[in-house]
Amino acid sequence: MSDFVTRFAPSPTGFLHLGHAASAFHVWDAARRAGGKVLLRIEDIDLGRCKPEYTEVILEDLSWLGFEWDGPVRIQSEHFDEYEKVVEHLTGLGLTYRCFRSRSDIAQEQAAQGLPPGAPFKGAALDPDEESRRLSDAAPFTWRLSLDKCRDYLGPSFHQLAFDLVTPEGHHEIIKARPDPHGDINLTRKDSPTAYHVAATHDDALQGITHVIRGEDLEDAAHIHVLLQALMGWPTPVYTHHALVKGPDGKRLAKRFASRSLASLREDGLSPQQVRRLAGV
Template identity: 55%
Template sequence: MARAPVVTRFAPSPTGFLHLGHAHSALFAHRLARAAGGRFLVRIEDIDATRCRPEFTDAILEDLAWLGLDWDGPVRIQSEHMREYADAIASLEARGLLYPCFCTRAAIAREIAAIGNAPHGADGPLYPGTCRTIPPAEREARRAAGEPHALRLDMAAALRAVPGPLAFEEVGDGLVTADPGPLFGDVVLARKDTPASYHLCVTHDDAAQGVTLVTRGEDLKPATHLHRLLQALMGWPVPRWQHHRLIAGPDGRRLAKRDRAATLRSLREAGHSPAAVRALAGFPD
C-alpha cells in the first residue's frame, strides 16, 4: 500500500519573535517535505488571546520568508476557526467524555499538597479528579449560574470509548504504544478564556490540513500519546511523527522566548545573512 504524500507543517504561537529553535523546527519540517516532493504548511496557533499579538504573526511570516522558506497554500490562523473547535468540544461532551471542573488552580494545588505523594504526569502533578463525581444536576445548576469552569476529558471514559489498543508511528522508532492516562490524567480541553486547548486545536488542524508527518521538538513527544487518543475519539486520520532535537543556548539550556533567546530579527539586524542563520540553526547549505 502506497504511503500518503508527505505534508509537514510549522505551527508557531505569535507570543514573541522567532529564535533559532524555531528556525531549526521550521527548516526541519520544510526540508523533509521538499526532499520528498511534498507540501510544507504554515499555521499560526493564536488561540491564547491574552498572550498572542497580530504584530508577532506578521513578524513570524516576514522572518520565515527572510530565512528562505516558502510554504504551500494560505497560512491557517487558528483564531479564525474557533467554531470548528467548539463543535469538536460539543461532540465530546455530548458523548459524556467531558465534565465541568470548577476548581481554581489554587484549590487544585492545595488538594495535591494534601494528598502528599500525588501521581505526576507530563506537566506535573495530575488533577485528582475532584469534580469528576459531582452529580449531573449539580453540574448543570452551577454552570447555569455562570460559575467559572474548565472542561476536562474524563480519561477513563475516553479510553473505554476507544476500541482496541492505541499506538502511533515515530519515525526511527517504529510503532509506539500510546498511554495517555498516566501522562495527562483528566486533561483540560477548554477554558472560559481559551475555548479550546492546544491539544484539541493542534490535533483538529493536523487532520483538517491533511498533515501526514508531524514534526516538532522532542519536548512535545509526550503530547503525542494524548493526541493519538483524540484522533481515535474523533475519527481523525493518523499521521506519523518525527520529533527533533532541541537547540540549546551557550548555557546548555534549550532556547525559549521567556529566556529572551536571540531572535532571528536581532541576528538579522546584527548583519547575519539568511545562510548564516540557517547554519546556526543546524542546517548549513
C-alpha cells in the same frame, strides 16, 4: 508531488528565535526530501499572549529565511467555532465534564492526598445541583476529557493505541500510546474556547497532515493526540521529534528566556545561511 504533507505551526506569543528557525529548517528539509508540501499554521488560541504584530514578524522572518508554504496561512483564532464542535461531539459521547478547579485548587487537593507536584489529574462532574449553582454564579470552568470514560468507550482498542515514530536518523518505531500520565486533559481554557490538543489535532486532520515534525519538548503530546484522533475518527500522522537548540547555559531557547530573536539577528546583518549554521541544522 508526493502525498507527504507537513506543517510549521508557531504561536505568536513573541518573536521567533534560533530554536524556531531550527524547527522550520527540519520541517522544510523533510518536505523537500520527500517532494511534499509544507503548510503554515498560526496557533494563536492564547488570546491573552498572542499578538497580531508577532504574526506579521513571523511571516517576515520565514520569508527572509527563504521558506515558502503551500496554500493560505491558517489562523486558528478565526476557527474557534470548529474547535467548539469537537468539544460538543466529545461531550455528546459522554466523555467530558466541567471542571471549576483552578491550578492552585488542584495542587492543594493533590498535596492533601499525598500526591507529588504535577501528578496526573483525574476528576469528575460535580453534583448536578452544585454544578447548576456554579453556572448560575458564572463561575469559570474548563471542559475536561475523562480518561476513565475514554477507556470504557474505546474498550480493548484503548490499549492498542499507537503511533509511527520516525527518529531524526530516519528509523521507524511503533510506539504504544500512553495517555495515562496526562490525566484528564483540558479541552478548553477558561479564557478560550479551545486548548492546544484539540486545535492541533483538529487542524492536522482537516489539513491532511501526514507527518508532524516538531521539537522533542512536544514528544509527550503525541500520546494524548493519538487518543483524540481515535475518539474523533481522525487519521494519525507519522511523528518526528527533533532535538532542541540550547543556549550556552545548556537550557533550551525559549521566548520567555528573552533569547535573541531572528529579527534582531537579521538587523545585525546575519544571512539566512549563517542563521542555519547557528541553529545547528
